Amino acid sequence: MVIEQYTITATPKYNFPQNAIDTVPLRRLIELSIYSLRHVQNQAVQLKQQIQQTVLIQETLVAQHPTPPVQPIPLNPKTEPTTIAAVDTSSIKLGETGKGIIIAVRGTTVWKRGRNYAYLRVGPFIFHITEENLQEIYKTLLKAYFPEQNPQGAPGFLQIPLRMANLLERWLQASLAKTMSNGIILFDGSLTAGTPDTPTQQLKEVLASARSMGNAVLAFTKVTTLRFNGCLLTEAFPAYRPPCLVEVANIKPKPPLTLLGEVYVAKLARGNYAFRLDVDRELPAQKRVEAVEKLLGNDLIVHGYPETLRLAHILCTFTANEVIAMQHFIQQRYRLKIIDRPDMHRLLFGPFGKGESHCEAL
């Protein structure tokens, strides 16, 4: 008798497809991080007065009059053993130097098999981004991660933390899609492509790889702007009893946006918590519903949200403690002199000044 073999290879600690991952992009990330930091030695650094964590903006789709939904699709949890995996990344700006900014990115993959959760966390990778190296770093990374993709224009200073995190996230998603089989892969966000940080081809490839390995990709959006009859889509169906899905058909995205998933409103737990859920639209309708049912049967659902995805988010988020540690690292290793430039808003307006970050946000 042949024991069923997974493509996921076992490590002494836990099961994760480490050996199957193409580690070149990871090496490139490390090299670029060190390379960028070398040029920051002995400079003065102004720490951000109000640390702002960049989370990926999740909703990029503008809906055009979605048609009234049909009846809800009731869900029956399927308990057949299925691996649930989730990916999330985060980035943060650690400070500013005379020439640029110092940012950190980190990504996490969490998976659940049986009753156990395990994770692989890569990073933090710290970069000193300047006007001079911005193009080089971004394009090198893009080439390492997605060699077939045509390099587009590099983002600006404001977008770079988010875009770097996005690249890392796509690479982690792609790795998972290629190495896992017959599982459920959870993405944070939607399956809308065609944005600068999610080129259509890139996402298509990830979804295709996942499908070829028998995986189903489910993307959860925590906050949506999609509305139905003036109501937020996620609040439009209070009467439907969970667990259920409500299909939102005929959404017409504005070009160049492309929708690579079927959009649903997922009510997976009691308590009126609903999320926008995109499921790979290339999967047959039955398989899409079945994937959600497997998720229900194999993962904890807290407040209508999968625990695996929640853990991925929690584990990649930078805590204040870690930010201090990273600042300590760059200060110790690269002898950065931390300077305390006064916050002009606070200085001029006292308690009425909202701080620099507020100004930037505006």
Place this chain on the structure above:
Amino acid sequence: MGKGKATVRLYKKEGNIIEILSFPNENVEKGDYLLIEDAEAQKALIAQVIDVQFANIPGILEELLRSLPDGGGTIQGEDVDPLEIAPHITYIQDSRLLICKIRATVEGDSLSPSTSWLPSRSQSSIRKLPIATLIKLAKINGNLPITLGVTKENSLLTIDASSLDGRLNIITGKKETGKSHLSKLLITSLLQYKAVVVVLDLNGEYTGLGFTSDGKRNAYYNKIHVLTPAQNFKVAIKQLHLNVILNILIHALHLPGTSAREFRRIWQHLKDKGCLTLHELGEAIRNWNCNQNVRDALFSRYYALVNSGFFTDNVAEATLLEECLFKAREEGGAVIINLRNTSPIDRQIVVEYLLGKLVELLTSWRLKAVFLFAEEAHLYLRETYWDDIVTRMRHFGIFTTFITNQPDTIRENIYRQADNIFLFNFTNEHDLEVVSRAARVDAETVKSIARDLPPHHCLVLGKVVKDFPIVVKVRALDVKTMGETRLFFTGAHSESTSQASPVEPYSAGENS
């Protein structure tokens, strides 16, 4: 903070509390002294660490929480951390806040208790101040050294015997922490400097002071005089001063005022007749023309005096106390009053007499001064004597050391006036609260350090250490241990039970 680059920073000062940020590689513990030097001001602060806390690092709660999923178990995983940030995270997480109490300011070679200046936060250098250096700086060891033991840096803590002279001392701590051991150490050290010591020994613990642990005579043998009431310690009625006997009757035996007046007349009458004996005293009470209730009251006290066995008509029997004290006056010596088998009433009689006698000898300058060691004094010292001891008797030359494991039995005003406190471990919050009322110590130091003291370690506070609280491991003393707790599971009993245990309780043979 040792030889390498110091990684401590002055963080905050509020009142005389200084908070210092320290990192895990610094080996700083409660009780350690730090020197905060401000080169520009040419001054330094001496601060003592009274607590070590985790620094309040932002995000620490999130850090701890996120390792736990909803199920509550630990989540397994691996971190690919190429830049090796994790050690920095641990480093930050484990950073500590040293809560320090400012003890003094060093300016040049002089010490002052001033804390009115503030050292520079950015420019000050902070380093550990070895206890040995502090002792030298504060000139704690004087001309009459008494080595109490070793500090945690293994340096000797030597105090000056003269800092016990004329002082009120308290030795306190919970049971079996080493209080009696320290008081024995102080007594024997005082004997070396020819001091006169009187010990009110409640449990007969000090009777072996003249012997080594293996029962041989030690260097103090000739200086230790053990007096046991009713045995080798008696008082001749003839030698008693009226005030002393009245004190005994009123305070120890609670004789009412009217009866005391009658007693005074009887005593005076017998003294005038020159027949002041126990027998005559009894007869006089019997035949005295007075109210029957007064007679009954006098008789009950008279029999209490007789039954104590402490009083005698034989003057030759009753000279030992004075003899011992006079002998001690010349070469130094300790009079141990063994109260072990003495009833509570008799204890009070003995102590009333003894204190009266000491005051008499001191006021007439027949004795210069006496160091009085009183164990669990609440068991024999009357209420009014507490104030007497700390105020009036001090001027006569009685310098008391109270030893107790129940700090609340010593009145608050005693703590307020105590010059030195030798504090052993206490875990009870109430006990620590009581001790912290002492004027020479701050409550935070007492509560924080005393709670963590291991057995035989003592926090020394007060004038003996020039108000620099120092923790010391009290040195061993080769004297015979007396007054040990009698145990049930010792000796023959435990042997017989250990032999009996392998035997089956009910063997087949027995049953048949």
